[in-house]
Amino acid sequence: MTKRALITGITGQDGSYLAELLLSKGYEVHGLIRRASTFNTHRIDHLYVDPHDPNAKLFLHYGDLSDGARMVTLMAEINPDEVYNLAAQSHVRVSFDEPEHTADTTGTGTVRLLEAVRLSGIKTRFYQASTSELFGATPPPQGEDTPFYPRSPYGVAKLYSYWITKNYREAYDMFAVNGILFNHESPRRGETFVTRKITRAVARIKAGVQKDVYLGNLDSIRDWGYAAEYVEGMWRMLQADEPEDFVLGTGSGITIRDFLETSFGHVGLDWQEYVKFDERYLRPTEVDALIADPSKAADKLGWVPTIHGKELAKLMVDADVEALEKGPDWIDTVKLASWGTA
Ligand code: NDP
Numbered sequence: 030m031t032k033r034a035l036i037t038g039i040t041g042q043d044g045s046y047l048a049e050l051l052l053s054k055g056y057e058v059h060g061l062i063r064r065a066s067t068f069n070t071h072r073i074d075h076l077y078v079d080p081h082d083p084n085a086k087l088f089l090h091y092g093d094l095s096d097g098a099r100m101v102t103l104m105a106e107i108n109p110d111e112v113y114n115l116a117a118q119s120h121v122r123v124s125f126d127e128p129e130h131t132a133d134t135t136g137t138g139t140v141r142l143l144e145a146v147r148l149s150g151i152k153t154r155f156y157q158a159s160t161s162e163l164f165g166a167t168p169p170p171q172g173e174d175t176p177f178y179p180r181s182p183y184g185v186a187k188l189y190s191y192w193i194t195k196n197y198r199e200a201y202d203m204f205a206v207n208g209i210l211f212n213h214e215s216p217r218r219g220e221t222f223v224t225r226k227i228t229r230a231v232a233r234i235k236a237g238v239q240k241d242v243y244l245g246n247l248d249s250i251r252d253w254g255y256a257a258e259y260v261e262g263m264w265r266m267l268q269a270d271e272p273e274d275f276v277l278g279t280g281s282g283i284t285i286r287d288f289l290e291t292s293f294g295h296v297g298l299d300w301q302e303y304v305k306f307d308e309r310y311l312r313p314t315e316v317d318a319l320i321a322d323p324s325k326a327a328d329k330l331g332w333v334p335t336i337h338g339k340e341l342a343k344l345m346v347d348a349d350v351e352a353l354e355k356g357p358d359w360i361d362t363v364k365l366a367s368w369g370t371a
């Protein structure tokens with residue numbers, strides 16, 4: 030029997046890796062996409078097969094997490110065995126600019142999807158993309174039992190999603206789980222998250238098409254892993270016998286400064302000559318240090334990541350150097366990014 034999965038956020042970093050993984054396992058994959066005036070499917074274009082082709086296994090549906098009725102019709106239409114809720118306004122800095130929108134998408138969006146599962150009466154397993162941002166001000170190491178203390182509108186919205194997922198599990202006996210994932214990155218990471226902003230800048234500075242890069246706080250510590258490995262952990266959570274929440278992370282953390290040193294050093298440059306400070310990139314409240322205790326996932330899911338922060342920095346720099354060699358971007362996303370606060 031072919032399994033069917035629905036992925037919200039399929040056009041994002043994680044959605045694209047998860048779609049690849051599930052297709053490789055023989056799933057029929059359905060993805061929710063937002064209508065936009067331009068195409069926003071570049072991360073999944075390589076997976077495209079004409080839906081008229083009998084071998085097509087990937088299907089996209091227009092919808093938005095702000096539209097509860099649409100979630101119900103989609104659930105009934107697709108009848109998925111597994112639902113992965115990855116869609117969110119996922120940028121922490123931007124959540125301070127757009128707190129209400131973030132609450133609506135990143136918070137209330139989750140209950141709309143859970144209600145859609147309940148109201149359509151389908152039997153499905155539900156994965157919620159929870160985050161290490163829930164721990165916020167609570168010092169590391171952070172595991173499943175560490176108290177939450179979110180420090181941004183994004184973190185607070187995700188806290189609601191965490192608890193509503195747990196509540197639906199307990200109230201309605203749903204197989205609904207939270208994956209509490211620490212930062213994970215890749216060459217497909219959005220250009221305004223700090224790792225990708227750095228590795229793109231390194232490639233462009235090395236190639237002589239950019240002079241410098243403006244950043245905010247360089248002291249925070251993050252536990253950075255490789256996104257392609259994390260989607261395997263998501264899938265394993267839904268294959269478990271019992272619905273349980275899991276932390277996924279590498280168990281080691283480095284500062285932004287360390288990431289800079291490794292990234293610039295990888296192409297023979299000294300980061301201190303190119304990095305400038307811009308207070309627009311500071312957050313009103315910062316999360317200083319996130320380092321996972323991923324032992325439960327190792328014990329119960331056999332999930333152990335192999336790529337840690339510094340190795341990841343090199344992998345991402347190599348990918349950005351290669352991408353630039355293939356041709357210039359059709360949009361100067363560095364310029365675009367500097368218009369806002371991200
Ligand atoms: P991205 O920002 O790359 O992707 C977010 C996805 O959500 C995109 O597909 C986006 O669509 C979609 N989306 C945003 N708003 C809506 C909406 N209102 N309705 C429908 N779809 C919407 O995030 P990541 O792939 O990095 O992360 C996936 C999830 O995991 C997110 O929920 C994030 O908060 C969470 N997370 C991420 C971590 C990380 O380190 N990457 C760590 C922990 C949790 P579009 O392409 O149209 O913008």
Ligand code: GDR
Nearest residue numbers: 119121160161162211212221222223244245246249310371
């Ligand atoms: P984060 O990732 O907030 O951890 O959220 P981000 O890469 O945005 O920031 C990490 C740290 O870098 C500092 N920083 C900067 N950040 C950005 N974006 N741009 C800058 O110029 C800059 N300069 C310094 C930040 O202050 C912060 O300390 C990510 C997202 O993917 C969330 O969706 C996810 O839940 C968490 O990871 C886990």
